Each structure stands twice: as C-alpha cells, then as structure tokens.
Amino acid sequence: MNSKQILFNSFLQDNYSPEERSLQGWMAIAGFILLTVVCYFGGVTAALRLIYPATALVVALFLYLRHPILYIGFTWWIWFLTPLATRLVDYRVGWDASRQMLIAPYLVVFITIATFLRHFPRASRQGGLPFVLAFIGVFYGFLIGLIYNPPIPVARGLMDWLSPVIFAFHLFINWRDYPSYRQNIQRTFLWCVLILGTYGVYQFVVAPEWDRYWLIQSKLFMSSGNPVPFGMRVWSTLHSVGPFGSVMQAGLLLLLTGSGSLIFPASAVGYLSFLLTQARTNWGGWLFGIIMIMGSVKAKIQMRLITIIVVMAICVVPLTTIEPIAGVVAARFETFSNIQEDGSFKDRSGTYDRNLGLALSNGLGNGLGNIWKVNEKTGQIEVVVIDSGILDMFFTLGWFGGIFYMGGLIFLIITISSYGEGRFDSFVSAARAIGISSASQLVIGSGMLSVSGMILWGFLAMAMAGHKYYSNP
Numbered sequence: 001m002n003s004k005q006i007l008f009n010s011f012l013q014d015n016y017s018p019e020e021r022s023l024q025g026w027m028a029i030a031g032f033i034l035l036t037v038v039c040y041f042g043g044v045t046a047a048l049r050l051i052y053p054a055t056a057l058v059v060a061l062f063l064y065l066r067h068p069i070l071y072i073g074f075t076w077w078i079w080f081l082t083p084l085a086t087r088l089v090d091y092r093v094g095w096d097a098s099r100q101m102l103i104a105p106y107l108v109v110f111i112t113i114a115t116f117l118r119h120f121p122r123a124s125r126q127g128g129l130p131f132v133l134a135f136i137g138v139f140y141g142f143l144i145g146l147i148y149n150p151p152i153p154v155a156r157g158l159m160d161w162l163s164p165v166i167f168a169f170h171l172f173i174n175w176r177d178y179p180s181y182r183q184n185i186q187r188t189f190l191w192c193v194l195i196l197g198t199y200g201v202y203q204f205v206v207a208p209e210w211d212r213y214w215l216i217q218s219k220l221f222m223s224s225g226n227p228v229p230f231g232m233r234v235w236s237t238l239h240s241v242g243p244f245g246s247v248m249q250a251g252l253l254l255l256l257t258g259s260g261s262l263i264f265p266a267s268a269v270g271y272l273s274f275l276l277t278q279a280r281t282n283w284g285g286w287l288f289g290i291i292m293i294m295g296s297v298k299a300k301i302q303m304r305l306i307t308i309i310v311v312m313a314i315c316v317v318p319l320t321t322i323e324p325i326a327g328v329v330a331a332r333f334e335t336f337s338n339i340q341e342d343g344s345f346k347d348r349s350g351t352y353d354r355n356l357g358l359a360l361s362n363g364l365g366n367g368l369g370n371i372w373k374v375n376e377k378t379g380q381i382e383v384v385v386i387d388s389g390i391l392d393m394f395f396t397l398g399w400f401g402g403i404f405y406m407g408g409l410i411f412l413i414i415t416i417s418s419y420g421e422g423r424f425d426s427f428v429s430a431a432r433a434i435g436i437s438s439a440s441q442l443v444i445g446s447g448m449l450s451v452s453g454m455i456l457w458g459f460l461a462m463a464m465a466g467h468k469y470y471s472n473p
Helices: 003-012 018-041 045-066 068-093 100-110 113-122 129-148 151-173 175-206 209-218 241-255 263-276 280-294 299-320 325-341 343-360 389-417 426-444 450-471
Strands: 372-374 381-383
Touching (some): 018 045, 018 068, 068 100, 068 175, 068 450, 100 151, 113 129, 113 151, 129 389, 151 175, 151 450, 175 241, 175 263, 175 450, 241 263, 241 280, 241 426, 241 450, 263 280, 263 325, 280 299, 280 426, 389 426, 389 450, 426 450
Antiparallel strands (some): 372 381
C-alpha cells in the first residue's frame, strides 16, 4: 500500500463518533450557506457563478466521504434550490445566458461515479444489472455524440443523462443502510413540500421581481405564464414548471407514508402549489401513484391512507375556492373534458406524427448533445425541446443505445413490480409508485433527465434497496 492510499484510508477511518461526524457535516453545510449569503450581499455576487458550484462540489465530496447520509439530503437540496439561487444572482448582476450556476447539482451528483466504478465489476451479481445496462446505453450515446456534435453540448448531455443513473446506483448499492436512507429521504421531501410549496404560493400571488426577470429573459411565456401576479404557472424554486411538478408529485406521495405535526401544513401548501402548476401530466401521475399505493398495502395501512387523504382534502379544497385560484384551477380541469381540442395535446400529437417514424428509423442515433444548437444570432447554446422521452431516447441513443437504456429501465420496473415488501413498508410501496408513475410520463416528456430523472431512477432504486434489505437480514 502506497503513501496516498494510507492517507486516504486514514481520512476515512477516523476516531470521531457518529455524532461528531454529523456535527462536522452540518458545519460544512452551514459554511456553504454562509459563504453564499455573504458573497451575495457583500458586493461579489457575480463571483457566485463560479464560487457556488465549486464550493457545492467541495462540501458534497466531504459529505460523501465522511457523512454519506447527509450527502444524500444535501444533493436533493442542491437540486431544489440552485435554480432560485441562479435567478437571484441574475436579477442582481444581469442575465447569464450560459446558466453556468446550474452545473452545481450535476457536479454534486457526479461524485457517485466513484461508487459506480468501484462496484461495476460485480454490479450484475449484486442485482445492479438495470443500472449497468442504462450506463452502457448512455455511454454509447456519449461516444456517438463526440463524433457528430460539439464537445460542450455533449458534456452537458452526459450530465443530464448519466447523473440520475449513477445516483440511483449509489442508493441501491448501499442497501444495508436502507433504514437511514429512507428516513433521510422522507424528512428531506417533507421539508421540500413545505418550503417549496410555500414559496410556490408566494410566487403565484406576488410574482417576485427575480422570477419575473427570469421569465422575461427566458421568453417561456407559453409554458410558464405571464410575469404578473396571479398570471404565472408555478415553478417555485425549480427552473421550470415540469421539474417542479415532478418534485411535488413525488413529495406529496411520500407524505402519505410519513407522520408528524408538519404533514398537514406541508400538504396544504404542497397541494395548492401543485394545482397552481397546471401540470396535468403530473396530476395524472399523482393519481396513478395513489392507486398503486392503495393497491399494494395492507388493509390497515389503506384505512390510514384514506384518513390522511380525507383530512388533506378538507385542508386544501377550501383554499382552491378562493379567487383567482379557483378560476385558474377550474379552467385547467375543464381541458380534460375536451382534451383533443387542447393546444398542448395537439402540439404533442403533431410531434409524434412528424418525428416517430424518423426516430425509429435512426439506428445509430445522433448522440448526446443532439438536442442542443448554437443560435446563429447570439452565439449562445440553446435547447431544442422534445416533448417525449421515448422520441428523445431514440433520437439520441438510436436503437443500439436505446435498447440498453430502455431495457435497463423496463427490467427495473418489472423487477420491483413483483416485490411484496410494500405490504408492510409503505415507503417501498410509495417509492415504487413514484418511480413507475414517473416512467409512465415518458410518453409526453423527457422525465429521465435532470431532477425529474433523479426522481424516476432514484425512487426505483430505493424500492430495490428496500427489497434487498429485507431479503438479507
């Protein structure tokens, strides 16, 4: 063993107690928050575009090595809050079309590539074959992308596609710590629903200046509403409506498995902001998840869930009768009665009509980075939106990469569908419902990327980890 290995091992095997290591972890997180606040108000706001991602990476690496449980929570919060931090910086010092601060969540997640590479040789024997297949599919798309596309969009695409897979593998391979991971994720998403839901309602009513500035600069009026009070579709602290809908869909389903005094206030603001997203796809995913959970738990737990749902409805329904909230929500629900005349439905149908045959005939694929283009007028890299995860997979990965990626995802879904642990562990049932309901939405959105992909792959992985934990006492 060389000197570097000895130093690394001594760093991991310290003499601190778990409580002392936890304190160190919280101090590192507090230091990160304090540094961000001081820079923002101390006249060096523009420097945060570099300082924020760099310090997030340093803190995440420290937590990954010394306090893995805190690392999981920190990772989720970086995904939840970084877009808002980016908007605040842009509002103070000017628009940054490169969106470089948004790289922070990917840097934090990419630390888990160490977990994947360490366990890769025996991953299949340990039950991690679905993640290996998905990794192969993405790596193939990366190689093709290097041939056909500019390197920067390829690197950006790699982060989008690979981050959810390696993070999910990290959750699964640490199945021995399943109870601690479960508790951390439940607590994280409880506070997420409470805080993000509260800010979402505030965003709808007030339309903060930094959110209006972002909406005007991004020109996403068609998908995010008008930059005026009561005119926005809520996206809270996330970077757009879809990701926020995915986060709240998962959080609200998880609330059904939790307990404590914060459940009902979190539910009140959570469901209200969820309705104000006007995200019908996520509404349907939530309903599908409820049905799955109710059908997979014992009668005793079913009665508890029904009671919780009724109480939540009593808290939320009166709030939706207040104008102008009532008008916004009612108008969106009315579109379900004539879905074929809805503009969004027509756009997605047209996308399939124009591109399905082309996507399925694309054997090799266009590679990662293919949905990014350079604006000839501004010179900035812009994204070409494809409202279908299925089309996106075949355009990007082709048949070869798509078979591996989709094969891994389908294999994972089939595997967890047979688990019986959900009957006595409601978190396993909820995690399975969140993962499968998220996967069902790939028909009309690229939900395997970014924070939506983190939720899809991450919760499927947690269901697998729960099964392996109970199968190996």
